[in-house]
């Protein structure tokens with residue numbers, strides 16, 4: 063006969079059986095437990111203990127009341143350390159309580175779905191939660207930057223990691239919890255809570271260094287993906303609208319001149335494309351075009367990226383030092399994208415480089431010189447930035463000898479068929495699949511959309527539709543519902559026009575602009591050298607007679 067593995071035995075004050083079931087009916091079990099109960103005045107009954115003299119091993123939980131006792135008997139399972147621990151350590155419950163309320167090391171528990179089952183009081187207090195507030199909530203909504211949910215997803219522990227939350231770095235271990243059938247049921251997070259001073263400075267330094275390296279890695283990844291092996295010329299600028307025709311004419315006219323060019327236009331209008339064309343069509347076209355994205359660059363990297371650094375300039379720096387973008391673009395062009403996002407303190411430094419082409423590496427004292435042609439770009443409204451004092455007027459003048467305006471796609475909807483066709487052809491070639499086509503009614507649909515992300519958005523939308531359309535034609539549904547136009551084009555064009563933009567986008571007098579920059583350079587050099595004309599002529603590489611002529615113009619400008 064199969065023996066029960068569980069049972070209940072209820073005894074009264076005098077040890078008489080009041081209720082029994084399962085193993086509780088077994089005479090040997092009842093006798094043993096009755097003895098334990100009747101000796102309670104000498105040996106108090108433990109809350110949990112191993113059942114003596116019965117094979118296989120069983121554990122007993124005792125619920126003691128004034129009129130009697132209820133024993134719950136259950137199979138312990140071989141080598142069950144928990145039952146053994148509870149059975150042999152009298153203060154087992156107190157030890158558990160210590161672990162879950164430990165003020166030096168918090169313990170949080172989540173279930174397999176990533177929801178909090180328990181959070182230590184110390185941790186709750188540290189993030190301003192009331193007792194039990196976090197229970198039932200997804201852990202990632204409660205603990206900033208936590209990765210505890212990853213542990214229930216992967217089943218892999220994360221031991222001794224630095225975790226930054228609410229401005230404090232603490233050491234954390236995250237451990238998956240499995241049941242006896244090796245099924246993942248929960249995860250616990252143990253957080254060292256002695257305060258920041260408990261974390262050795264070395265660990266803090268490593269964690270800072272790691273964050274810096276991660277940031278740097280992401281930055282270079284972005285840079286790398288930006289440097290595609292594509293050839294950019296005028297042919298790459300697709301479109302036959304008047305606006306694009308004029309833009310191409312202007313690129314041809316400006317490219318050979320060694321003056322700074324500012325490209326202004328919304329995101330995705332092709333500023334980078336135009337920068338490449340300007341460079342390729344310039345006398346510097348066979349040299350390199352160095353790309354810098356001021357917005358994507360982490361603040362702590364901007365200076366060393368642009369200026370380079372000398373060996374040992376800071377922790378983690380290359381021992382041999384490194385050239386910055388200014389040096390790398392020597393004799394070529396420098397494309398400074400999103401210049402409007404450059405912090406003010408960097409603007410001052412950039413201005414200095416643009417004034418005389420000299421600079422120093424971070425941590426160095428050698429005066430270096432670089433000869434580059436600056437092409438900068440921004441989607442921002444310079445007029446507004448200058449009014450808000452977030453962009454320096456003198457820098458604006460310096461970078462915008464020529465400003466080219468790139469029209470938003472909504473202002474040249476007639477380019478959509480050509481652009482869409484180009485993107486479809488390129489997509490088909492890249493993927494090695496037949497090219498799909500677009501019916502006129504789909505083109506009309508595309509022309510009714512607002513395209514806030516301009517050509518880039520169109521390119522992505524067309525590629526997406528090429529993937530999701532069945533057959534050899536793009537269907538409207540496969541564009542996934544694009545935003546329709548509310549016809550705001552005209553006002554936006556105005557918004558993006560920088561201050562001295564000609565009303566006719568792209569039209570300007572290049573010679574006038576060149577003259578203006580030259581006069582500014584001369585005025586500045588005169589001021590710097592205290593009016594020493596010989597030095598000014600030498601520094602600027604112009605003859606003295608030409609300098610005198612220009613000075614007369616400057617004088618005339620002041621009095622007119």
Ligand SMILES: Nc1ncnc2c1ncn2[C@@H]1O[C@H](COP(=O)(O)OP(=O)(O)OP(=O)(O)O)[C@@H](O)[C@H]1O
Nearest residue numbers: 298299300301328329330331332333334335517518
């Ligand atoms: N006229 C165009 N002809 C062909 N492709 C274009 C044109 N304009 C933009 N593109 C394409 O659209 C995408 C975005 O262009 P680009 O990166 O030059 O825009 P951007 O104005 O520099 O954008 P952002 O300001 O966001 O950096 C690129 O893939 C580019 O090749």
